[in-house]
Amino acid sequence: MTDLTRVLERIDSDQPAALERLFELLRIDSISTDPAHAAACRRAADWLVEDLRGIGFAASRRDTPGHPMVVGHADGPGPHLLFYGHYDVQPVDPLELWNRPPFDPAIEDTPHGKVIRARGASDDKGQLMTFLEALRAYRAVTGGFPCRLTVLFEGEEESGSPSLMPFLEANRDELAADLALVCDTGMWDRRTPMIVTMLRGLVGEEVVIRAASHDLHSGLYGGAAANPIRILARILAGLHDADGRVTLPGFYDGVEDLSPRMRAEWAALGFDEAAFLGEVGLSHPAGERGYPVMEQITVRPTCEFNGISGGYAGPGFKTVLPASAMAKVSFRLVPGQDPERIRAAFRAHVEAGLPPDARAEFHPHGGAPATVLPTDSPPFQKARAALSQEWERPAVFMGMGGSIPIVGHFHKVLGMNSLLIGFAQKDDALHAPNEKYDLASFHRGARSWARVLHALAGG
Amino acid sequence: MTDLTRVLERIDSDQPAALERLFELLRIDSISTDPAHAAACRRAADWLVEDLRGIGFAASRRDTPGHPMVVGHADGPGPHLLFYGHYDVQPVDPLELWNRPPFDPAIEDTPHGKVIRARGASDDKGQLMTFLEALRAYRAVTGGFPCRLTVLFEGEEESGSPSLMPFLEANRDELAADLALVCDTGMWDRRTPMIVTMLRGLVGEEVVIRAASHDLHSGLYGGAAANPIRILARILAGLHDADGRVTLPGFYDGVEDLSPRMRAEWAALGFDEAAFLGEVGLSHPAGERGYPVMEQITVRPTCEFNGISGGYAGPGFKTVLPASAMAKVSFRLVPGQDPERIRAAFRAHVEAGLPPDARAEFHPHGGAPATVLPTDSPPFQKARAALSQEWERPAVFMGMGGSIPIVGHFHKVLGMNSLLIGFAQKDDALHAPNEKYDLASFHRGARSWARVLHALAGG
Numbered sequence: 050m051t052d053l054t055r056v057l058e059r060i061d062s063d064q065p066a067a068l069e070r071l072f073e074l075l076r077i078d079s080i081s082t083d084p085a086h087a088a089a090c091r092r093a094a095d096w097l098v099e100d101l102r103g104i105g106f107a108a109s110r111r112d113t114p115g116h117p118m119v120v121g122h123a124d125g126p127g128p129h130l131l132f133y134g135h136y137d138v139q140p141v142d143p144l145e146l147w148n149r150p151p152f153d154p155a156i157e158d159t160p161h162g163k164v165i166r167a168r169g170a171s172d173d174k175g176q177l178m179t180f181l182e183a184l185r186a187y188r189a190v191t192g193g194f195p196c197r198l199t200v201l202f203e204g205e206e207e208s209g210s211p212s213l214m215p216f217l218e219a220n221r222d223e224l225a226a227d228l229a230l231v232c233d234t235g236m237w238d239r240r241t242p243m244i245v246t247m248l249r250g251l252v253g254e255e256v257v258i259r260a261a262s263h264d265l266h267s268g269l270y271g272g273a274a275a276n277p278i279r280i281l282a283r284i285l286a287g288l289h290d291a292d293g294r295v296t297l298p299g300f301y302d303g304v305e306d307l308s309p310r311m312r313a314e315w316a317a318l319g320f321d322e323a324a325f326l327g328e329v330g331l332s333h334p335a336g337e338r339g340y341p342v343m344e345q346i347t348v349r350p351t352c353e354f355n356g357i358s359g360g361y362a363g364p365g366f367k368t369v370l371p372a373s374a375m376a377k378v379s380f381r382l383v384p385g386q387d388p389e390r391i392r393a394a395f396r397a398h399v400e401a402g403l404p405p406d407a408r409a410e411f412h413p414h415g416g417a418p419a420t421v422l423p424t425d426s427p428p429f430q431k432a433r434a435a436l437s438q439e440w441e442r443p444a445v446f447m448g449m450g451g452s453i454p455i456v457g458h459f460h461k462v463l464g465m466n467s468l469l470i471g472f473a474q475k476d477d478a479l480h481a482p483n484e485k486y487d488l489a490s491f492h493r494g495a496r497s498w499a500r501v502l503h504a505l506a507g508g
Numbered sequence: 509m510t511d512l513t514r515v516l517e518r519i520d521s522d523q524p525a526a527l528e529r530l531f532e533l534l535r536i537d538s539i540s541t542d543p544a545h546a547a548a549c550r551r552a553a554d555w556l557v558e559d560l561r562g563i564g565f566a567a568s569r570r571d572t573p574g575h576p577m578v579v580g581h582a583d584g585p586g587p588h589l590l591f592y593g594h595y596d597v598q599p600v601d602p603l604e605l606w607n608r609p610p611f612d613p614a615i616e617d618t619p620h621g622k623v624i625r626a627r628g629a630s631d632d633k634g635q636l637m638t639f640l641e642a643l644r645a646y647r648a649v650t651g652g653f654p655c656r657l658t659v660l661f662e663g664e665e666e667s668g669s670p671s672l673m674p675f676l677e678a679n680r681d682e683l684a685a686d687l688a689l690v691c692d693t694g695m696w697d698r699r700t701p702m703i704v705t706m707l708r709g710l711v712g713e714e715v716v717i718r719a720a721s722h723d724l725h726s727g728l729y730g731g732a733a734a735n736p737i738r739i740l741a742r743i744l745a746g747l748h749d750a751d752g753r754v755t756l757p758g759f760y761d762g763v764e765d766l767s768p769r770m771r772a773e774w775a776a777l778g779f780d781e782a783a784f785l786g787e788v789g790l791s792h793p794a795g796e797r798g799y800p801v802m803e804q805i806t807v808r809p810t811c812e813f814n815g816i817s818g819g820y821a822g823p824g825f826k827t828v829l830p831a832s833a834m835a836k837v838s839f840r841l842v843p844g845q846d847p848e849r850i851r852a853a854f855r856a857h858v859e860a861g862l863p864p865d866a867r868a869e870f871h872p873h874g875g876a877p878a879t880v881l882p883t884d885s886p887p888f889q890k891a892r893a894a895l896s897q898e899w900e901r902p903a904v905f906m907g908m909g910g911s912i913p914i915v916g917h918f919h920k921v922l923g924m925n926s927l928l929i930g931f932a933q934k935d936d937a938l939h940a941p942n943e944k945y946d947l948a949s950f951h952r953g954a955r956s957w958a959r960v961l962h963a964l965a966g967g
Contacts, residue, residue, distance in 0.1 A: 260789075266939040272796065282813070358817050363601070377819065381727070449727075
């Protein structure tokens with residue numbers, strides 16, 4: 050029996066204890082975007098430090114001006130790998146849409162099998178624990194690890210990662226490795242593993258429109274005073290044309306259509322548009338006309354409105370004419386687009402839409418370009434083979450619609466490429482009420498990492 | 509010395525105690541639109557019952573399915589008058605913009621004189637107390653009242669008055685009088701009293717746009733899934749044209765321009781557009797092009813957005829693609845417009861703007877047509893003369909932009925006209941943070957009512 054076989058068996062037999070460990074971490078309400086949860090973020094970091102030490106890492110909590118990082122090191126014969134995950138989670142509102150308390154994890158039966166239900170079960174606590182469970186099994190079986198390992202856990206991924214770049218820059222020598230492993234992505238479907246080879250970038254902007262010096266009574270001023278909600282609605286409505294294309298000048302400069310070869314490969318995967326939309330109660334693609342849904346969500350740039358508020362939105366009615374209105378707007382970027390040029394074009398669009406007496410305030414929330422990874426290099430080919438063995442299906446190389454800015458940072462600051470492997474499913478309800486992680490993802494995710502480490506070490 | 513002179517002197521000498529009474533009422537946080545404040549509304553009603561009894565009224569709290577009414581009766585030789593006011597107030601958010609706690613009233617010095625600072629100081633607790641203080645002085649001086657009086661205080665004026673019509677209908681015989689007196693309006697300016705002779709009507713609508721079955725991650729679905737904020741922004745932006753006119757078909761049917769004679773009279777008042785807008789930090793009329801501000805805010809119909817919400821609007825950023833978005837929209841109506849036709853036209857506009865997969869829910873919030881009152885009738889002429897005496901300036905007859913649906917209800921259900929006299933100033937910050945009422949309004953308002961009662965009783 051090979052070491053790898055014994056490691057995989059150990060992962061299988063240790064599942065009940067592995068779940069207990071994950072549940073402990075899921076019970077910590079580490080919502081990074083809300084300052085009220087700062088202590089919880091620190092508790093999650095401390096928990097990970099303890100767990101890493103338990104499996105033989107030299108680990109510590111590394112405080113930052115925001116939420117702390119966790120860094121751990123362990124030696125091994127193979128290449129130096131930096132594993133990245135994040136312990137912070139999204140807010141849970143609207144809480145009333147959750148079927149159970151978001152920080153009280155439980156196993157539930159569903160038509161697609163057992164799932165782990167909790168905020169962060171999939172994004173990203175369940176995912177990062179697949180890697181720690183693989184390491185734990187390696188250590189238990191072999192007394193060590195197949196590669197030299199550095200682990201980096203972040204606590205601000207869901208709130209724009211303000212401390213990340215300074216931390217990477219200040220600790221460049223400690224963190225630079227041969228390759229980064231990032232576990233924050235999904236599978237193609239429940240049976241098919243996936244390595245993400247392209248990520249959209251992201252520009253986030255919060256815009257506040259202000260007019261009168263204070264809220265007015267619409268009976269006294271209605272008809273004569275500038276209404277920030279009306280101004281904002283008009284500005285937002287002008288960001289898309291009738292074909293769903295973004296109207297900002299230069300927005301599509303440098304954006305290329307998918308090659309005919311890739312389009313053919315993707316078509317062969319048999320993506321089911323109707324099922325994809327149907328799962329969330331929709332039936333019509335709402336994106337750029339002329340592009341299939343698969344491209345709309347991965348290789349086409351977008352402009353989305355993530356939040357809006359202004360005036361009185363509570364119960365009942367208040368005939369107020371508000372002094373301000375706010376929107377949170379994000380752009381998903383593809384290769385060829387520059388985040389700061391897009392941000393500037395958005396701000397110019399807003400300014401151009403302001404009537405007299407109105408002014409705009411802008412608050413940037415992150416900006417990262419899209420990323421393309423070297424699929425032909427040996428680590429990508431080895432990892433693909435390892436995943437294909439575990440899942441008994443060829444792993445697919447795929448572009449992804451979400452943004453994982455860390456991948457760009459690793460490349461820029463630490464000179465590394467990232468291998469993006471994850472086990473989330475499309476119905477995990479990421480960032481939404483009733484988030485879950487398939488039990489199979491958690492279990493076979495750990496087995497997958499054991500195989501990938503074995504392969505990267507030289508097999 | 510005449511009775512009236514002694515009554516006026518009594519009002520003067522009783523000011524300190526009158527202020528104490530008003531402060532007691534202002535300390536009650538009777539926000540009618542928020543169910544959490546139901547007990548406070550009841551306390552305000554009970555306080556008024558006790559005060560009415562103290563000045564010789566047979567008064568009682570009359571419970572309704574919503575907040576209670578207060579009704580009081582007292583005999584007198586003159587005509588039967590029904591006085592109306594409301595004890596409920598607007599919500600206080602955003603609380604952080606208040607310079608002192610909204611339910612802890614205080615006298616403050618300002619460049620325009622002393623003011624009473626509190627939520628409800630002007631709208632409508634300070635105003636209704638001017639009438640009670642006039643009655644109290646009459647009773648103290650003469651042992652009775654110059655007219656037969658019925659008092660009706662409502663607790664749902666700021667939340668659409670759902671219980672009002674059923675209450676009026678159920679108590680028609682008890683409440684019907686020769687004339688209604690309504691104290692919920694303002695003065696032309698600090699020196700010039702005003703009787704409002706036209707009121708705009710109001711239609712309130714809350715619309716919720718829904719698309720996906722739950723909130724989505726914009727990284728996974730962005731570009732392909734319908735975004736309710738985007739749909740709502742487009743629908744709202746389509747409600748006004750480039751000239752600031754409302755685009756709903758038939759919206760202006762039956763709406764007439766001000767007569768050349770009225771336009772000339774109003775022009776003679778020397779309304780200062782720049783000062784009116786400048787007081788709230790604005791400089792450009794934002795309403796219907798081609799109409800002066802004075803007309804935009806009084807005799808032109810409007811469409812305003814009073815509230816909007818959707819997605820994540822808290823601190824930080826959340827790349828959510830929300831399942832729903834909501835707006836509160838109101839229309840101010842002028843004579844000739846039918847509230848239910850306008851409501852239907854709005855709903856049709858929304859429905860026509862829904863792409864596939866989106867649906868709209870509507871929640872009505874009140875609907876009342878505009879009102880025109882008989883300025884040539886004797887009570888209007890007598891009241892005008894009485895006000896002109898108190899303020900030593902001719903009282904003006906004026907249209908008003910706000911809606912006081914009670915005036916229409918009194919006409920329709922009880923067959924009465926309403927005499928709209930109030931002492932609010934344009935800078936009272938009604939419905940906004942730091943609401944105030946001029947001390948002069950409170951004091952001379954009570955004196956004004958004493959004179960008006962005397963005049964209506966036959967002088």
